[in-house]
Amino acid sequence: DARVTQTPRDKVTEMGQEVTMRCQPILGHNTVFWYRQTMMQGLELLAYFRNRAPLDDSGMPKDRFSAEMPDATLATLKIQPSEPRDSAVYFCASGNTVGDNTEAFFGQGTRLTVV
Amino acid sequence: RKEVEQDPGPFNVPEGATVAFNCTYSNSASQSFFWYRQDCRKEPKLLMSVYSSGNEDGRFTAQLNRASQYISLLIRDSKLSDSATYLCVVNKGRALTFGSGTRLQVQP
Numbered sequence: 001d002a003r004v005t006q007t008p009r010d011k012v013t014e015m016g017q018e019v020t021m022r023c024q025p026i027l028g029h030n031t032v033f034w035y036r037q038t039m040m041q042g043l044e045l046l047a048y049f050r051n052r053a054p055l056d057d058s059g060m061p062k063d064r065f066s067a068e069m070p071d072a073t074l075a076t077l078k079i080q081p082s083e084p085r086d087s088a089v090y091f092c093a094s095g096n097t098v099g100d101n102t103e104a105f106f107g108q109g110t111r112l113t114v115v
Numbered sequence: 116r117k118e119v120e121q122d123p124g125p126f127n128v129p130e131g132a133t134v135a136f137n138c139t140y141s142n143s144a145s146q147s148f149f150w151y152r153q154d155c156r157k158e159p160k161l162l163m164s165v166y167s168s169g170n171e172d173g174r175f176t177a178q179l180n181r182a183s184q185y186i187s188l189l190i191r192d193s194k195l196s197d198s199a200t201y202l203c204v205v206n207k208g209r210a211l212t213f214g215s216g217t218r219l220q221v222q223p
Contacts, residue, residue: 033211042213042214042216043159043202043213045210045211045212055209056210091158093211100146100206100207100208101147101206102206104161106158106159108157
């Protein structure tokens with residue numbers, strides 16, 4: 001059963017440390033999303049890629065967040081330096097975009113706690 | 116105004132009841148629509164796409180009203196296992212925009 005794989009599942013780190021989250025999208029999917037979920041804000045789009053090219057990262061704080069797709073099997077989201085307000089669940093999702101339609105499938109998320 | 120708005124609930128219904136959720140979206144250029152389901156501390160899972168003509172999948176029926184810019188989800192014969200948060204999702208040619216979700220609690 002194909003699925004999106006995210007690592008780590010849980011991460012606790014100290015303020016100021018670098019955090020790297022990884023995502024393996026479903027093989028053959030051409031679109032990858034990064035979302036962040038908090039109780040207050042719900043699901044917010046951070047960035048997304050199509051055919052590995054970044055299409056939109058306007059949802060990310062640019063000074064500390066970066067997202068890349070070094071190859072078709074790996075997407076990364078980095079936070080440097082991390083802050084307590086970054087505590088959230090970070091989801092990666094992948095899908096196949098046909099025309100303007102994308103059915104996205106989510107990974108299990110990385111639960112980040114910055115203390 | 117939020118791009119996608121949903122009543123947060125909770126909707127508390129007895130087993131076997133029929134329940135309906137609505138969702139409104141602000142951008143008339145939106146092109147595709149979905150319902151996702153999210154269980155507590157889990158990832159969102161695609162429940163169904165919403166087509167212009169309406170579509171049904173077992174006990175679930177989704178409808179789209181482009182003129183009024185709303186989407187609905189109807190659940191018939193509710194089961195305890197239907198308890199979850201239901202997320203309305205809209206795509207206007209970029210990434211998916213999620214509503215904040217409607218919580219459903221089905222009670223025995």
